[in-house]
Amino acid sequence: MTQEEKLLDTAGKIRSMEIRGAGRIATAAAQALKDYVLELDTSSLEEFDRQLRWAADSLLNTRPTAVSLFNAIKLVTRYSATDAQAAKEAVVNNADRFIKNSQRAVEQIGIIGSRTIRDGDTVLTHCNSMAALSVIGTAHRSGKRIKVIATESRPRYQGITTIGMLDRMGIDVELIVDSAARSVMNEVNLVVVGADVVTANGSLVNKIGTAQIALCAHEARTPFMVAAETYKFSPKTLAGELVAIEERSQEEVLETISQYRQVRVRNPAFDVTPRQYIDQICTEAGLIPPEMSYMIIKERLGWEL
Numbered sequence: 001m002t003q004e005e006k007l008l009d010t011a012g013k014i015r016s017m018e019i020r021g022a023g024r025i026a027t028a029a030a031q032a033l034k035d036y037v038l039e040l041d042t043s044s045l046e047e048f049d050r051q052l053r054w055a056a057d058s059l060l061n062t063r064p065t066a067v068s069l070f071n072a073i074k075l076v077t078r079y080s081a082t083d084a085q086a087a088k089e090a091v092v093n094n095a096d097r098f099i100k101n102s103q104r105a106v107e108q109i110g111i112i113g114s115r116t117i118r119d120g121d122t123v124l125t126h127c128n129s130m131a132a133l134s135v136i137g138t139a140h141r142s143g144k145r146i147k148v149i150a151t152e153s154r155p156r157y158q159g160i161t162t163i164g165m166l167d168r169m170g171i172d173v174e175l176i177v178d179s180a181a182r183s184v185m186n187e188v189n190l191v192v193v194g195a196d197v198v199t200a201n202g203s204l205v206n207k208i209g210t211a212q213i214a215l216c217a218h219e220a221r222t223p224f225m226v227a228a229e230t231y232k233f234s235p236k237t238l239a240g241e242l243v244a245i246e247e248r249s250q251e252e253v254l255e256t257i258s259q260y261r262q263v264r265v266r267n268p269a270f271d272v273t274p275r276q277y278i279d280q281i282c283t284e285a286g287l288i289p290p291e292m293s294y295m296i297i298k299e300r301l302g303w304e305l
């Protein structure tokens with residue numbers, strides 16, 4: 001494969017969700033940019049810039065919601081070099097740093113978030129989030145006996161991936177259909193979910209169904225925690241941009257849709273949980289209230305308007 005084909009292959013895997021989850025999308029994009037520039041053979045900085053921009057755009061146009069992709073690409077392609085070789089080295093170093101930092105962030109989130117889980121607790125999670133699973137897995141490894149309730153997360157059933165991971169960690173797991181969230185909520189001590197986007201005002205954009213779970217956790221007085229690396233926070237929302245919610249195909253929900261004449265299926269992949277229903281956001285920089293999201297964007301992501 002040429003370097004263009006390899007890059008488009010990663011972009012295709014992100015689009016088809018073979019690579020999915022905001023963190024994994026971001027690190028795959030960083031790795032793809034690194035591999036791409038390593039094979040670029042040009043001494044012209046202008047040409048290097050042009051090819052790097054093509055690669056960045058090809059990756060960016062895959063999934064519209066996860067800001068992690070935008071932040072990863074922005075951090076990896078940021079450099080001030082006067083020649084192509086120095087630019088290439090900068091991109092490679094940026095990518096290595098991004099991947100290492102994001103692995104460390106997930107570990108740190110696990111350490112911090114797991115302290116909020118007590119021995120004997122039941123934790124509910126939705127979809128398949130490495131950050132949320134780090135919290136749960138760290139609590140389990142520290143010797144706390146916990147039970148996890150995982151939702152199916154229709155229509156793509158990321159919950160099945162989650163129960164497989166929890167099972168391999170040796171954690172006691174129960175699987176529920178998404179609509180059973182309220183009926184089990186009184187048994188739950190903590191809800192932990194991941195994030196595709198945290199906005200400047202502290203709202204969460206995550207897998208469809210998250211907002212309903214947050215609402216019923218709120219009503220049942222069950223704490224609701226978001227596990228999110230700081231690169232899941234969206235500088236674009238500080239500049240007034242709205243988060244695009246990805247609408248996926250009808251067939252993901254109903255394979256036999258073509259037999260109906262008048263029926264349409266709506267398939268939004270994500271929803272918005274208002275900050276009033278979020279107790280805390282566990283980042284690698286510590287546990288923060290959603291109201292502090294603005295500070296994370298300004299201070300950790302170094303965003304200037």
Ligand code: RUB
Binds near residue numbers: 023130
């Ligand atoms: C995945 C999803 C996850 C977040 C966080 O959606 O909503 O909760 O991306 O995951 P999809 P992580 O399956 O549509 O990509 O903590 O692993 O980044």
